[in-house]
Amino acid sequence: xxxxxxxxxxxxxxxxxxxxxxxxxxxxxxxxxxxxxxxxxxxxxxxxxxxxxxxxxxxxxxxxxxxxxxxxxxxxxxxxxxxxxxxxxxxxxxxxxxxxxxxxxxxxxxxxxxxxxxxxxxxxxxxxxxxxxxxxxxxxxxxxxxxxxxxxxxxxxxxxxxxxxxxxxxxxxxxxxxxxxxxxxxxxxxxxxxxxxxxxxxxxxxxxxxxxxxxxxxxxxxxxxxxxxxxxxxxxxxxxxxxxxxxxxx
Amino acid sequence: xxxxxxxxxxxxxxxxxxxxxxxxxxxxxxxxxxxxxxxxxxxxxxxxxxxxxxxxxxxxxxxxxxxxxxxxxxxxxxxxxxxxxxxxxxxxxxxxxxxxxxxxxxxxxxxxxxxxxxxxxxxxxxxxxxxxxxxxxxxxxxxxxxxxxxxxxxxxxxxxxxxxxxxxxxxxxxxxxxxxxxxxxxxxxxxxxxxxxxxxxxxxxxxxxxxxxxxxxxxxxxxxxxxxxxxxxxxxxxxxxxxxxxxxxxxxxxxxxxxxxxxxxxxxxxxxxxxxxxxxxxxxxxxxxxxxxxxxxxxxxxxxxxxxxxxxxxxxxxxxxxxxxxxxxxxxxxxxxxxxxxxxxxxxxxxxxxxxxxxxxxxxxxxxxxxxxxxxxxxxxxxxxxxxxxxxxxxxxxxxxxxxxxxxxxxxxxxxxxxxxxxxxxxxxxxxxxxxxxxxxxxxxx
Numbered sequence: 001x002x003x004x005x006x007x008x009x010x011x012x013x014x015x016x017x018x019x020x021x022x023x024x025x026x027x028x029x030x031x032x033x034x035x036x037x038x039x040x041x042x043x044x045x046x047x048x049x050x051x052x053x054x055x056x057x058x059x060x061x062x063x064x065x066x067x068x069x070x071x072x073x074x075x076x077x078x079x080x081x082x083x084x085x086x087x088x089x090x091x092x093x094x095x096x097x098x099x100x101x102x103x104x105x106x107x108x109x110x111x112x113x114x115x116x117x118x119x120x121x122x123x124x125x126x127x128x129x130x131x132x133x134x135x136x137x138x139x140x141x142x143x144x145x146x147x148x149x150x151x152x153x154x155x156x157x158x159x160x161x162x163x164x165x166x167x168x169x170x171x172x173x174x175x176x177x178x179x180x181x182x183x184x185x186x187x188x189x190x191x192x193x194x195x196x197x198x199x200x201x202x203x204x205x206x207x208x209x210x211x212x213x214x215x216x217x218x219x220x221x222x223x224x225x226x227x228x229x230x231x232x233x234x235x236x237x238x239x240x241x242x243x244x245x246x247x248x249x250x
Numbered sequence: 251x252x253x254x255x256x257x258x259x260x261x262x263x264x265x266x267x268x269x270x271x272x273x274x275x276x277x278x279x280x281x282x283x284x285x286x287x288x289x290x291x292x293x294x295x296x297x298x299x300x301x302x303x304x305x306x307x308x309x310x311x312x313x314x315x316x317x318x319x320x321x322x323x324x325x326x327x328x329x330x331x332x333x334x335x336x337x338x339x340x341x342x343x344x345x346x347x348x349x350x351x352x353x354x355x356x357x358x359x360x361x362x363x364x365x366x367x368x369x370x371x372x373x374x375x376x377x378x379x380x381x382x383x384x385x386x387x388x389x390x391x392x393x394x395x396x397x398x399x400x401x402x403x404x405x406x407x408x409x410x411x412x413x414x415x416x417x418x419x420x421x422x423x424x425x426x427x428x429x430x431x432x433x434x435x436x437x438x439x440x441x442x443x444x445x446x447x448x449x450x451x452x453x454x455x456x457x458x459x460x461x462x463x464x465x466x467x468x469x470x471x472x473x474x475x476x477x478x479x480x481x482x483x484x485x486x487x488x489x490x491x492x493x494x495x496x497x498x499x500x501x502x503x504x505x506x507x508x509x510x511x512x513x514x515x516x517x518x519x520x521x522x523x524x525x526x527x528x529x530x531x532x533x534x535x536x537x538x539x540x541x542x543x544x545x546x547x548x549x550x551x552x553x554x555x556x557x558x559x560x561x562x563x564x565x566x567x568x569x570x571x572x573x574x575x576x577x578x579x580x581x582x583x584x585x586x587x588x589x590x591x592x593x594x595x596x597x598x599x600x601x602x603x604x605x606x607x608x609x610x611x612x613x614x615x616x617x618x619x620x621x622x623x624x625x626x627x628x629x630x631x632x633x634x635x636x637x638x639x640x641x642x643x644x645x646x647x648x649x650x651x652x653x654x655x656x657x658x659x660x661x662x663x664x665x666x667x668x669x670x671x672x673x674x675x676x677x678x679x680x681x682x683x684x685x686x687x688x689x690x691x692x693x694x695x696x
Contacts, residue, residue, distance in 0.1 A: 048642050076644035088639045092657025101653065102643040109644070141657075158643065 001026050001197050002166055007058035009039075009046050016042045018222035020058070024166065027194045031208055031233060032201045034219035035241050040201045041085060043219070044168045048082045049075050063165065076102075077109035079196075081164030083155040085171045090142035095154075098142050099124065099161055106162060127160040131187035148175040156187045167191075168199045173207035185210030205237040218244055253306040254291045254393070258284075261400050264317050271319045272403040273372040275379050276437075283389040283399035290393040302577045302609050303519050303548045305394065308491045313433035313463055316346055319403065324427050324457075326350055339421035339451065340365060342406065346426060347434035347464075349404050360414050368405030368437055378409065382441050386497035386525070387467045394493050398435050398467045405437030410446035412473070419449045419668050426456040426464070426490060436466040442476035444501070449479040449668060456487040468496040472504035474528060479667055482510040483675070484518060488543060495521045502528025502557070509665055511675060512539040512547050513682050519548040526553070526560040526588075536565040538662040540682050541574035541606075548577040551595075555588040555618075564595040567662050569655055570606035581613040584621050591621040599629040600658050602651075652683045 002024040009017040017039050024030050034040055046053050047060070049072035060067040063078060070078065090098070103123070104114045115123070128138060131153045143151050152172055159167050169188070173181055185207060192198070200211055208216075208230065216232040217224045220241065225248045226232065236244075261268070261284055269277040292305040316322070326343040340359065343350035349367040364371055372379040389396040406422055424436065442448060456462055472478050484492065492515065498506055510520055524533050539547040553562045568576035578597040599608040612625040632654050640650035659679055666672040 050638060071647075072638065072641040073644050073646050076642055082642055084639065084642075088633070088636050090636055090639070090654070090657065092660035093653055097653070098640070098643075101645050101649065102640075105644040105646065105649070162643065 001028075001063060003061040005059050005061075007043075007046070007060065008056045009042055010054050010056055011042070011052060015056075016053075016222055017046070020219075020222075020224060022217070022224065024197050024199060027197060028215065029192070029198045029200060029211055029213045031211075031213040031216045031230075032199060032219050033203065033216060033233060033236055038219045039222045040219055041170055044082055044170045044199070044201060047075075047168060048072055048080060073105065074109075076162070076164075077106050079165035081159050081162055081167045083152070083159060083167065083169045083172045085174065087143050087151045087155055089144045089146070091144050093142050095138040095140060095142055096124070099158070102158075103161060123161065127157055130160045130190055131156045132183050133157045149177065149180040152176055153180065153184055153187070156184055156191075160187065160191055163191075163196075165196045166199070167196070168201065170201045171203070172200075173202055173204060181206065182210070205233050208233050220245065253310040254287070256312070257309070257397060257400075258288060260315070267317050268401065268403060271317070273369045273376075275372040275376050275383055276369070276402065279384045279389070279399050283396045286389040287393050287396035287400055290390070290396060292393045299550060299579065302575065303517070303546070305493070305519075308463065308493075308517060309397075311431055311461060311463075313461070314428070314430045315401065315433050315435075316348065317403070319348055322346065322348070322427055324425070325352075326423065326425055339419045340416075342366065342420070342422045344406065344422070344424050344434075344436065346428065346432055347402065347404065347436050349406060359416060359418075362411040362414060363416055364407060364409040365420055366407060368407045368439055369403065371407040371409065371439070375409075378441065379407075379439070382469060382471050383439055384469075386469050386471070386499050386523075387495055394465060395467055395495055398437060398465045398495070401465075402435040402437040402467070405439065407438070408440045408442075408448060408450055410442050410448050410476075412443040413445045414443075415447035416449075419451055419671070421451045421453070424452065424454045424464070426454070426462040426486060427458055428460060428462075429458065431461040432463075434462070434464040434466075436464055438466070438468040440468070440470040440478065440480075442470070442472045442478045442504075444473035445475040446473065447477040449481070451481040451483065451668065451671060453483045454486050454492070456490045459487070459489065461489045461491075462486070463491040464493070466492065466494045468494065470496070470498040470506070472498065472500045472506055472531075474501045475503045476501070477505045479507040480509070481666065481668070481671060482508075484510070484512040485514045485678075486516065487514065488516045488545065490515060491517045493519050493521075495523075497523045497525070498533070499525045499527055500531040500533060500560075502530055504528065504531045506531075506533045507665065507667060508533070508535045509662070510537040510549075511662075512537075512541070513678055515539075515541075515545055515547065517546045517548075520550065522549070522551045524551075524553045524562065526555050526562065527557055529557045530559045531557065532561040534563045534665060536662050536665045537567070538659050539568045539576060540659075540679065541568065541576060542571035544573050544575075546575040546577075549579070551578075551580045553580075553582050553593065555582070555584045555591045555593060555621075558588055559590040560588065560592075562593045564597075565662060565665070566597045567599070567659060568608065569600045569602070569658060570608065571602045573603070573605040575607045575609070577609045578627070579611045579613070580625065581615065582623055582625070584614075584616040584618050584623065586617045588618045589620045591618065591623065593621070593623045595625040597627040598658075599627075600655065601629055601631060602655075652680075655683050656680055
């Protein structure tokens with residue numbers, strides 16, 4: 001599904017990622033953990049094609065395509081999705097027109113006709129239920145006046161609408177209370193199938209309790225310094241990062 | 251004074267002919283207007299209020315005037331089939347500055363209401379008309395008003411007697427139509443007696459590829475407790491120049507909503523003067539222009555709070571592309587004794603190209619205590635983070651720009667209180683941003 005080889009990335013000439021190798025297979029859930037400033041968000045931004053980052057070396061193959069050659073919109077249509085850490089507010093653009101535009105662009109890419117009005121509303125209702133998103137919120141402008149938790153839920157709602165093959169959740173758990181976390185995690189779990197994959201970026205074990213990753217990576221100083229099974233996350237929660245830094249000599 | 255001289259000569263030569271095709275009341279105002287025009291001329295570019303619009307240059311071409319009131323061979327119902335969906339209106343036309351009286355609106359209006367030719371109204375009801383015509387838009391104010399008063403021969407009138415509500419929107423369509431460069435002197439008089447209600451939608455369209463200039467003076471009088479909505483939709487051409495001077499005088503508890511939308515134009519200067527004369531009057535003014543090429547919209551708003559407890563709200567927005575220019579000058583004057591005034595003024599501009607220019611000048615002059623006045627102005631580009639967010643969901647950048655530009659205009663449209671018009675404008679604005687409204691499409695042609 002996703003194959004990252006020796007990825008080097010810089011911002012304004014400053015190296016942030018210094019040789020990332022990562023393979024995510026079909027149906028797998030990978031967690032990426034690591035201290036602040038280690039490059040986790042840079043990795044997710046590079047994957048979805050944010051223009052502020054320069055890839056200086058390496059390649060990324062996504063579903064057989066050279067991801068780095070695709071525009072951000074094409075990456076989305078190819079099945080990539082990022083749940084943003086800080087979703088933006090878009091006053092004046094209703095959730096309905098935003099989602100309809102996005103769905104229809106995805107359909108056009110696959111050679112399908114635009115979705116019918118009734119079909120679209122049915123889809124909205126169905127997916128809203130996934131994350132228990134109040135229909136009052138989908139009647140508003142995108143994220144306008146949403147609480148932090150509502151914004152995160154709205155990200156997962158969009159993920160449900162677009163059905164990506166690879167979803168990246170960038171600190172989706174930050175700013176969520178316990179109930180909201182449970183609802184969001186349950187929503188994400190409902191979207192899990194044997195053919196789609198996820199990369200979960202987080203600082204905490206609590207989201208992973210729900211999502212049960214197959215693999216856990218530790219990103220530090222622009223490199224993946226340790227990869228192990230789900231037990232690694234528990235160990236990090238208990239002991240912090242210092243022992244790995246020592247172990248790997250970083 | 252060269253430009254002025256051609257109009258001075260024109261008036262001197264044709265004064266009697268102008269008068270012959272007009273009314274006594276309108277003629278009565280001409281000598282003073284002529285004297286004022288000779289004295290004032292056009293506002294100079296060095297004057298503070300006209301720093302960005304060269305008035306004399308705009309009036310300098312040799313435009314033809316239809317002083318003889320010759321019929322321009324056109325049936326407006328053919329040229330222009332307005333079908334704003336869900337908007338059934340009482341429909342009227344002017345061809346250049348002649349009121350079209352061949353085929354009148356069929357809708358029955360409440361008794362006592364007069365809607366139609368200004369010439370006819372001033373002839374039939376001079377005792378009413380004389381109390382209002384030329385009373386707020388004074389010729390000695392500036393040369394543009396003076397020129398209109400000198401040359402206007404007819405116009406449009408809405409008169410609604412005390413306590414009467416006209417439920418159906420009134421629609422006036424100005425058609426610029428001729429084979430030669432043409433000047434129109436348009437005049438509109440709206441008299442809303444106490445507790446009356448009406449809504450007027452004015453659309454301007456240029457049909458022919460010649461140069462048009464229109465000099466328009468609109469006087470609105472809203473009596474105590476009257477409600478009046480004025481919507482102005484401009485969809486003309488790059489070769490069309492328009493000077494609009496609007497005066498609205500509001501008595502106590504009256505409510506005025508004024509909304510100007512420019513979808514296509516050449517050069518437009520809109521002067522809005524609102525005088526809140528009676529306690530607890532409210533005025534909501536908004537405007538939206540979508541500009542590209544070398545189009546220019548110069549908006550000048552002066553709101554005078556002359557009585558206590560009045561509210562005024564201004565929201566003016568411009569979206570600029572190409573080498574277009576937008577100017578916003580807004581002055582709020584709170585006179586002595588106008589305590590408990592609440593006045594808000596907002597001007598926001600979206601500059602999509604580096605060559606587009608915005609000039610803004612908000613001004614507050616306050617001579618009363620216990621007032622609440624605010625003003626804000628912003629000019630900027632679309633937010634890159636927001637564009638990227640939309641792209642990351644599969645929406646192409648160009649479409650994302652369109653969506654966000656449309657979103658920028660949303661709150662101006664929210665002020666429109668005719669539902670059919672709001673929907674129609676929404677559609678037209680979408681088309682405009684998608685480049686599907688290159689030429690004047692009429693507010694309903696397809």
